[in-house]
Amino acid sequence: MTSLPEFETEHMIVSVLTPKNYELLAKYESDNRSHLSQWEPTRTKDYFSEAETKKRLKLSFQDYHLGSSITLVGFDKSKSEIICLCSFSNIVHGPFQACHLGYSISKNKQGKGLMFELLKVSIQYVFTKYKLHRVMANYIPSNKRSEKLLDKLGFQKEGLAKSYLKIAGTWQDHVLTSKINEN
Numbered sequence: 001m002t003s004l005p006e007f008e009t010e011h012m013i014v015s016v017l018t019p020k021n022y023e024l025l026a027k028y029e030s031d032n033r034s035h036l037s038q039w040e041p042t043r044t045k046d047y048f049s050e051a052e053t054k055k056r057l058k059l060s061f062q063d064y065h066l067g068s069s070i071t072l073v074g075f076d077k078s079k080s081e082i083i084c085l086c087s088f089s090n091i092v093h094g095p096f097q098a099c100h101l102g103y104s105i106s107k108n109k110q111g112k113g114l115m116f117e118l119l120k121v122s123i124q125y126v127f128t129k130y131k132l133h134r135v136m137a138n139y140i141p142s143n144k145r146s147e148k149l150l151d152k153l154g155f156q157k158e159g160l161a162k163s164y165l166k167i168a169g170t171w172q173d174h175v176l177t178s179k180i181n182e183n
Contacts, residue, residue: 004016004018005072005125005129007121007125009074009117009118009121010117011077011083011112011114011117012074012075012076012077012083012084012114012117012118013074013075013076013077013079014072014073014074014075014118014121014122015072015073015075016061016064016070016071016072016073017057017060017061017071017072017073017085018057018061019054019057019058019061021057021073021082022050022053022054022057024075024080024081024082025053025057025082026048026050026053027081027082028081028082028085028106029048029053030048031106031107032104032106032107033048035106035107036104037168038167038168039104039140039143039167039168040104040167040168041165041166041167041168042166042168042169060087067091067093067130068089068090068091069087069088069089069090069091069099070087070088070091070126070130071085071086071087071088072085072086072087072088072118072122072125073085074114074117074118082106083105083106083109083114083118084103084104084105084106084109084114084115084118085103085104085118086101086102086103086104086118086119086122087101087102087103088100088101088122088126088130088135089101089102091126091130091132093130093131096133096134097131097132097133097134098132098133098134098135098136098178099126099130099132099134099135099136100135100136100137100138101119101123101135101136101137102137103115103118103119103137110145115149116149116152116153119149119153120153123135123153123179127181127183132181133180133181134178134179134180134181135155135178135179135181136176136177136178137150137155137177137178137179138161138164138165138174138175138176138177139174139175139177140167140172140173140174140175141160141173141174141175147175150177150179153179154179155177155178155179156177156178156179156180157175157176157177158176158177158178159175159176160173160174160175160176161173161174161176
């Protein structure tokens with residue numbers, strides 16, 4: 001098996017989310033469950049169970065090996081805590097060469113530039129490693145933090161999708177954005 005990508009940035013270690021990260025992911029999700037619920041689909045009670053979390057981790061790691069998605073995690077420097085994470089899903093090759101980006105950050109780490117730090121290195125990685133042409137990210141119009149973050153990263157607004165995703169139990173409009181690989 002080839003070694004997993006790992007990058008050191010100013011404030012974190014960035015690496016692939018693996019099944020070995022179960023306890024750290026369970027803590028991250030538990031600590032941020034309420035905070036993230038307004039930006040995510042409604043989760044079933046079982047979603048956060050040990051069995052389901054381990055199953056999600058295993059599937060995520062399999063998808064990484066298949067090249068269909070990759071979840072990168074920003075750990076603190078001791079790798080004892082997840083600060084933030086991002087997922088590049090629905091990776092499509094051929095003439096499209098694109099994917100969707102999702103991300104989250106721990107409530108107590110917001111406003112420090114850490115999500116920008118993770119996404120900057122992670123987007124460059126998927127552009128280089130997967131030779132993608134386009135990364136697409138969408139956000140709820142009221143999510144001004146995401147709007148500011150994506151703008152700072154060079155994402156361009158492409159439109160508004162009405163009733164796009166069911167988030168927090170309600171169909172929500174989303175602003176559609178993308179970042180094009182200039183290389």
